[in-house]
Amino acid sequence: MRARHITVVEVARHAGVSLATVSRVINGTAVVSPDKRQQVEQAMLALKFQPDPMAQGLRRGQTNAVALLVGDIAQRHFAQLTQHVQAALESQGNDLLLFNLGHQQKRLEDFLERALRMKLRAVVVATTDTLTRPVFEAARKLLSDGIKVISLGQDLTRQGIPSVVHEEHQATRGSVTHLVSLGHQSIAYVGRIRGSAIGSARFAGYRDAMRKANRFDPALVWDMSFRYAAGYESVAKALAEGREFSALQAGSDEIALGAIAALHDRGLAVPKDVAVVGFGDIDLAGFVRPALTTLSSSPLQAADHLAQLVRDDSPTLPEDPPCILLPRQLIVRASSGQ
Amino acid sequence: MRARHITVVEVARHAGVSLATVSRVINGTAVVSPDKRQQVEQAMLALKFQPDPMAQGLRRGQTNAVALLVGDIAQRHFAQLTQHVQAALESQGNDLLLFNLGHQQKRLEDFLERALRMKLRAVVVATTDTLTRPVFEAARKLLSDGIKVISLGQDLTRQGIPSVVHEEHQATRGSVTHLVSLGHQSIAYVGRIRGSAIGSARFAGYRDAMRKANRFDPALVWDMSFRYAAGYESVAKALAEGREFSALQAGSDEIALGAIAALHDRGLAVPKDVAVVGFGDIDLAGFVRPALTTLSSSPLQAADHLAQLVRDDSPTLPEDPPCILLPRQLIVRASSGQ
DNA sequence: CTGAAAGCGCTTACAG
DNA sequence: CTGAAAGCGCTTACAG
Missing domain, CATH: 1.10.260.40 (lambda repressor-like DNA-binding domains)
Structure with a gap:
């Protein structure tokens, strides 16, 4: 046959x-x-x-595949990233091996172990989760074996891993300061996701801005589980408990959307009763009503920088891996009022 | 090193x-x-x-990679599919090679040509687009070379390609009949996407239901380009032209969301002034307000069936490839009223 | 049940 | 600039 x-x-x-x-x-x-x-x-x-790519690979000891390990492809943010990373890699002749972590640390670890034998051109770790020791050890093994490991989303340069990241702390600090300047006194934070390095950074920006305004109140910080439902439940619970707030910074756009639904179901109007700011500018943000004020992302640029790092054949294992920082901007739409 | x-x-x-x-x-x-x-x-x-997987692959003449070619990973529907396909394949020991087509026929063709040399375990084509001759020829070459090709989303069994599909025609026929039974006389269709096989089938279901109710009016059928923006623009244009309608069936949830934004911007309330039904039940559907009435999908089941076809070692090239049909259900939420 | 040998399709010293 | 040969790390007839 x-x-x-x-x-x-x-x-x-x-x-x-x-x-x-x-x-x-x-x-x-x-x-x-x-x-x-x-x-x-x-x-x-x-x-x-x-x-025959297999034969070439065996002989050269190198494939032309790059593995992308994403936190969860079901999240808009990761889907967008995947789209652009695939395009960028393809344009330089690399195939994309996709691995969905589902935010499970163990899976990351297992894959990294396996990657050692796969002769990949690079392994890209795109997760917002706080990483643990075994993961770093597996990554170090790859690195010392000459396989590139690159972080997309969080700064892992201290682990010797080149990173492409976005502003997180400055972003929420800026948006919350903006809300304060609009006259808001009680601003809640929804989505300080447990175990998320990125989530923590975003929260810290909020906290610092609130402290500076002398308005920080831990009772207005709500943790939660997962995306839409989480945003919804957190806010529903807070309202049921009688919490008062006139504005809300969310840890992601999806959380913001869930939060807005909860406000709506309690008869509260956005932005009249509560102003809402999301995070990430997913494609839907401009098409909900009220349109969502949010912080921008640059998945395309991130993917391009990443591709450059993949191509880059500079001496392996530099002591001082590069960290590329992408800015975010506050995109003001209707949901934050004025 | x-x-x-x-x-x-x-x-x-x-x-x-x-x-x-x-x-x-x-x-x-x-x-x-x-x-x-x-x-x-x-x-x-x-x-x-x-x-060493490369050495094994070379010797055996077979990798353990499966390529997934998706219409556009930026669309919710495809992202969800990708998630479940990756999981299902992984559980049977296969890696996922992701290829984003961006709805470009030429890219599909090119990849299929290339796949011939890659010794993939299978190639999964998940696109809603109407496929052309060269694509079928490339697929046939793969098939005759003993490489499995599977369609996810549209029925390609006439091309000898095993397929896993959802109801499309029956789905919109059912939902539109439901709208008719609610008393709607003028029901518009937004999103008969040009060049989309699936889009055409969904439209046909609408048309048949409207004809049966003696209410079909071509002036209420709007084509459009792309997702949110398209839904928005189509409806905005129709309203500007003075079209009258009390209900709207969309070709996808994303289109429906865009449409709702346009209605909102013209001061029309959903469902009071216009009832809206989406298609696909993306995760956001239950978290917008009003919550979106829509037609369900089963990406998890689809992925499982797919994985089974990949594993299945029955004689290659059966004259009568299987077609697995997944039902859809109307999920009634607030956007359609009552 | 077991081993020696050939070979999958390439690339890369090595020698000229 | 070119070719004959070795070898990447496995698997699979083949013979016993």
Whole structure:
């Protein structure tokens, strides 16, 4: 059933040269006389030759696959990231191996162990979760084996891992300061996600801005579980408990949307009764009503920087890995009023 | 830099057996005496041996990777599908190679050509787009080369491709009939996406229901480009033109959300002035206000069926490939009234 | 049940 | 600039 494919042997025969010469033409790895080169190229065309990636990989000790480990592809943010990372990698000839972590640390660890044998070109870790020791150890093993590990989303340079990150702390500090300047006194924070490094950073920005305004109140900080439902439940619970607040900073757009639903169900209007600011600017943000004020992201730029790091063949294991920082901007829409 | 890995040679030496025996233990492909088996297993453990997937792949002529080609990972529906497909494949030991088509036919074609050399375990095509001849030809080449091709989303069994699909036509026919029974006379359809096989089927269901009710009016059918923005623009344009309608069936939830924003911006209330029904039941559907009435999907079941087809080693190239049909249900929420 | 040997399709020293 | 040969790490007839 399985057809026999054209190999370098056939090409060499057809072109009247040796295997080595064919290989040199394929890889452009050594000088080949113009006429032989042409014969080989014609033979490849005539026979519709395509090199076998497995064989190349085995021999070179390297595939052209990059693994992307995402926190949870079901989250808008990660889906967007995946989209752009795939595009950026493809444009430089790399395939994308996708691994959905579902926020499970153990899965990350297991994959990293396995990655050691896969001869990947790079492993990209895109998770917001706080990482633990075993993960770092597995990553170090990869690194010392010459396999690139890159962090997308959180700064892991202290672990020797090049990172592409967005502003987090400054972002919420800025947006909350904006809410304060609008006259809000009681501003709640919904979504200080437990176990999330990024979530903590966003929360810290909020906290610092509130402290500066002398308005920080731990009772207005709500943890929660997961996305829409979490945003909804947190706010529903707070309202049931009689908490008072005139504004709300969410840890993500999805949480913000859930929060808005909860406010709505209690008869509270956004932004009239409660102003809401999300985080991340998912594509839907501009299409809900009221449109969602939020903090921007740059998944496209992030993916481009990442691709550059993947391509970059600078000496492995630099003591001082690069950290690329992407800014965020407050995108003011109707949900925050004024 | 790159460390030398443990190979079968070391394991064989350590266990005092031949390479062949080690291989047999790894693969469980032939009977090995209990004592030798144990020695090998101990050696593998002691040396922390992990087989090299590239070498195995080259020798066997088969990887354990499955390619998933999705219409557009930025769309909720595809992101969810990807999540479940990855999980299902992983549980059977397969890696996922993700390819985002961005709805570009040419990319599908190119990838299919390339897949021929990749020795993939299967290629899963998950797109709603109407496919063209060159794509089918490339698929046939894969099929005849013994590589599984599976369609996720549209019925391609006539092309010899096993398919896992959802009801489309019946779904909109049912939901529109429901709207009719609620007393609606003018029901618009937004999102008969050009070039989308699935979009056409959904539209046909609407059309048939409207015809049956003697209410079909082509002026109430609006094509559009892309997701939220499209839903918004279509409806905004229709309203500006003075079209009258009391209900609206959308081709997707995202389109429905965009449509609702447009209605809102014209001062129309949902469902009081216009009832809205979406399609797909994305996770957000229950968390917008009013909550979105929509047609359910079963990405989890779809992924499971798919995984089964991937695993299934029945004779290649059956003349009559299976078509697995998943039902949809109308999920009634606030946006459709009553 | 077991081992020696060939071979999957390439690339890369090595020698010329 | 070119070719013959070795070898990447496995698996699989083949012979016993």
